[in-house]
Amino acid sequence: MLEDLINEDILKPKKKKIKIKASTLILVAIIILVLLCIGVIAAIVYFRGTILTIRVDGNNAEELKNILIIQENDKVYFPIKRIATYLQYDSYNGDYISKSEDKTKCYIENADELVSFTLNSNTLTKVIEEQTTQIKITEPIQEINGELCISSDGAQEAFNLIFYYNAEKNDITIQTLTYLYNAYSVAYQNAGYLPIEQETFLNKTAILDGMLIVKSSNNAYGVISIQNNQIILETKYDSIEYQKNTSDFLVTSGAKKGIIKANKETKIELIYDDIKTIVNKNEIFYIVNKSGLYGLLNGDGDVLMYPEYQQIGINNVAQYNQNGVTDGIILFNKIIPVQQNNKWGLFNIDGSKITDMTYDSIGCPNPSVTNVKAYGVLQIPDYNLIVVALGGKYNLVTQEGKNLFSNFILDKVYMTIAEGKGVYYITSGTTTSELMSLLAQNGVEKAKATE
Numbered sequence: 192m193l194e195d196l197i198n199e200d201i202l203k204p205k206k207k208k209i210k211i212k213a214s215t216l217i218l219v220a221i222i223i224l225v226l227l228c229i230g231v232i233a234a235i236v237y238f239r240g241t242i243l244t245i246r247v248d249g250n251n252a253e254e255l256k257n258i259l260i261i262q263e264n265d266k267v268y269f270p271i272k273r274i275a276t277y278l279q280y281d282s283y284n285g286d287y288i289s290k291s292e293d294k295t296k297c298y299i300e301n302a303d304e305l306v307s308f309t310l311n312s313n314t315l316t317k318v319i320e321e322q323t324t325q326i327k328i329t330e331p332i333q334e335i336n337g338e339l340c341i342s343s344d345g346a347q348e349a350f351n352l353i354f355y356y357n358a359e360k361n362d363i364t365i366q367t368l369t370y371l372y373n374a375y376s377v378a379y380q381n382a383g384y385l386p387i388e389q390e391t392f393l394n395k396t397a398i399l400d401g402m403l404i405v406k407s408s409n410n411a412y413g414v415i416s417i418q419n420n421q422i423i424l425e426t427k428y429d430s431i432e433y434q435k436n437t438s439d440f441l442v443t444s445g446a447k448k449g450i451i452k453a454n455k456e457t458k459i460e461l462i463y464d465d466i467k468t469i470v471n472k473n474e475i476f477y478i479v480n481k482s483g484l485y486g487l488l489n490g491d492g493d494v495l496m497y498p499e500y501q502q503i504g505i506n507n508v509a510q511y512n513q514n515g516v517t518d519g520i521i522l523f524n525k526i527i528p529v530q531q532n533n534k535w536g537l538f539n540i541d542g543s544k545i546t547d548m549t550y551d552s553i554g555c556p557n558p559s560v561t562n563v564k565a566y567g568v569l570q571i572p573d574y575n576l577i578v579v580a581l582g583g584k585y586n587l588v589t590q591e592g593k594n595l596f597s598n599f600i601l602d603k604v605y606m607t608i609a610e611g612k613g614v615y616y617i618t619s620g621t622t623t624s625e626l627m628s629l630l631a632q633n634g635v636e637k638a639k640a641t642e
Contacts, residue, residue: 242361243256243261243361243362243363244360244361244362244363245259245362245363245364245365246362246363246364246365247365247366247367248365248366248367248370249370252365254277255277255363255365258270258273258274258277259274259363260335260336260340265356265358266342266343267342267343267354267356267363268333268335268340268341268342268343269340269341269342269343269346269350270335270336270338270339270340271297271299271308271332271338271339271340271341271349272297272299272338272339273338274346274350275299275350278350278352278367279301280299280300280301280350281299281300281301282297282298282299283297283298283299284296284297285297285298286298286307287300287305287307287316287318288512288515288517289513289611291611294339295309295310295334295339296308296309296310296339297339299349303319303392304317304318304319304392305317305318305319306318306349306350308332308339308341308349309332310331310332310333310334310339311331311332311333312331312332313327313328313329313330313331313332314326314327314328315328315345315348315349319392319393319435320391320392320393322468322470323470323517323518324435324436324470325470325472325473326348327473328341328342328344328345328348328349329342329344329345330342330344330345332345343356347399350367351367351368351396351399352365352366352367352368353365353366353371353399368395368396368398368399369395371398371399372390372395372398372403375398375403375417376403379403379405379415383408384405384406384407385406385407385408385410386406387404387405387406390404391432393432393433393435394431394432394433396433396435397414397433397435398417400438401416401417401418402414402415402416402417402423402433402438402453403415403417404431404433405426406426407426409426411426411427411428411429412424412426412428412429412430412431413425413426413427413428413431414431414440414453423453423455424440424442424451424455427444428442428443428444429443429444429445429446430442430443431443434450434468436468436470436475437452437468437475437490438452438453439451439452439453439458440452440453441466441468442461443461444461445461446464447461447462447463447464448461448463448464448465448466449461449462449463449466450466450477450492458491458492459477459479459488459492462481463479463480463481463498464480464481464482464483465479465480466478466479466480467479469518469520469521471521471524471540472524474489474490474540475489475490476488476489476490476495476521476540477489477490477492478503478504478520479498480498481498482498484498484499484500484501485498485500485501485502485503486498486499486500486503487503487527487542494542495540495541495542496529496538496542499531500529500530500531501530501531501532501533502529502530503520503527503528503529503530504518504519504520504521504527504528505519505520505528505553505554505569506519507519507556510556510557510566510567511554511556511566511567511568511569511570513566513567513606513608513613514566514567514568514569514570514606514613515570515572515613516569516570519569521540522569522570522577523570523575523590523638524540525539525540525590526538526539526540526545526575526577526590527539527540528553528577529548530548531548532548534548534549534550534551535548535549535550535551535552535553535579536548536549536550537577537588537592545590545591545592546588546592549581550579550580550581551580551581551582552579552580553569553577553578553579553580554567554568554569554578554580555567555568555569555578555580555585555603555604555605558603558604558605560603560605563607564607564608565605565606565607566605566606566607566608566613567605568604568605568606568615571587571615571626572613573627573637573638574589574630574635574637574638575589575590575638576588576589576590576595577590578604580599581599582599584598584599584600584601584602585599585601585602585603585604585617586598586599586600586601587601587604590638595635600619601617601618601619602618602619602620603616603617603618604616604617604618604626605618614627615627617629
């Protein structure tokens with residue numbers, strides 16, 4: 192046949208050409224397929240990035256998409272009252288001391304703590320185990336869409352949580368205190384530590400600062416870092432209480448207490464029967480008890496007042512709540528009522544004496560006034576006066592220690608509430624006077640705002 196006469200060398204190039212065309216088509220198909228796969232993957236990544244994902248304690252939290260506010264600058268804000276409800280807090284308008292419906296303020300509370308917020312303020316007030324603390328936050332409280340809102344940084348402080356936001360992936364992760372504490376507690380129990388029954392709320396908050404209080408097999412307590420598993424305090428103490436304000440630890444051994452820092456330095460030697468932490472305008476003080484007498488130390492543990500006094504600060508402060516008194520220990524951020532040998536005097540927070548120990552008591556509690564709802568008075572605002580008593584009569588003392596009246600002539604010092612504000616009165620015999628007007632008429636100067 193003719194095909195048999197054709198030179199094979201002539202046919203080969205044609206066959207080769209056909210092969211080249213087939214392989215080229217296969218290569219192009221593969222490239223197209225790869226590009227399609229890349230496109231599909233890119234589309235999946237893109238669409239995943241455009242869909243907000245929120246997880247709380249490892250679980251999807253779709254309902255938070257309608258609560259959290261994400262602005263164009265990727266800042267995230269929490270509507271305080273709605274996030275409080277989600278996290279199982281009760282929430283209320285107004286201030287927690289002077290109750291009202293003021294929507295520029297609100298507070299939240301649960302069984303462990305109370306937190307108070309004020310519009311345009313970058314300070315939170317926290318009350319935990321009867322201890323009041325002022326906490327600074329990076330951004331002030333804002334009003335967004337008619338609601339009081341807090342930034343994500345502030346929310347971590349207010350609600351005791353860890354917050355992560357990956358803007359590129361549009362992913363939010365929130366971890367609550369309960370979740371973190373339980374997770375790490377179980378992990379360290381598996382490593383040989385014992386569970387701590389009924390651990391206090393404050394001790395649990397150490398986990399937010401990267402530390403965990405642990406108990407050894409001999410029932411002694413210590414502290415470990417959850418970041419590197421290094422021992423912070425050895426397991427040799429009878430008890431440990433975390434000091435959230437300073438990240439220190441109040442430790443007990445052999446019925447004596449002291450304070451040790453997280454870097455293992457001793458701030459206060461273990462020589463006291465009790466230690467109470469006081470916070471005043473972000474300054475730390477300690478009231479110490481030794482053999483039944485009380486003294487005062489500063490935030491570094493230095494002695495301001497030796498333990499020689501029956502009492503530092505007044506008790507039963509609830510009767511002065513309307514008077515703006517919250518702890519009864521430091522008044523006007525600088526004055527401390529002190530009792531010794533059944534007599535009272537006033538000291539500065541630096542430990543210097545303002546008055547001698549001459550008064551029978553401090554404050555005028557539970558005044559009885561006919562046909563008027565009257566409240567007890569401990570302090571007079573604006574003028575920084577303290578109510579003192581001697582022989583059943585009252586006087587007012589300035590922050591410099593001077594008696595306002597020449598003698599103890601007052602029978603009552605009380606306040607009423609009118610139009611949401613406190614109105615102060617004094618009674619001597621049958622004469623009752625409105626105090627602020629009386630002070631102004633007699634040229635008594637108000638205390639300086641910086642004092």
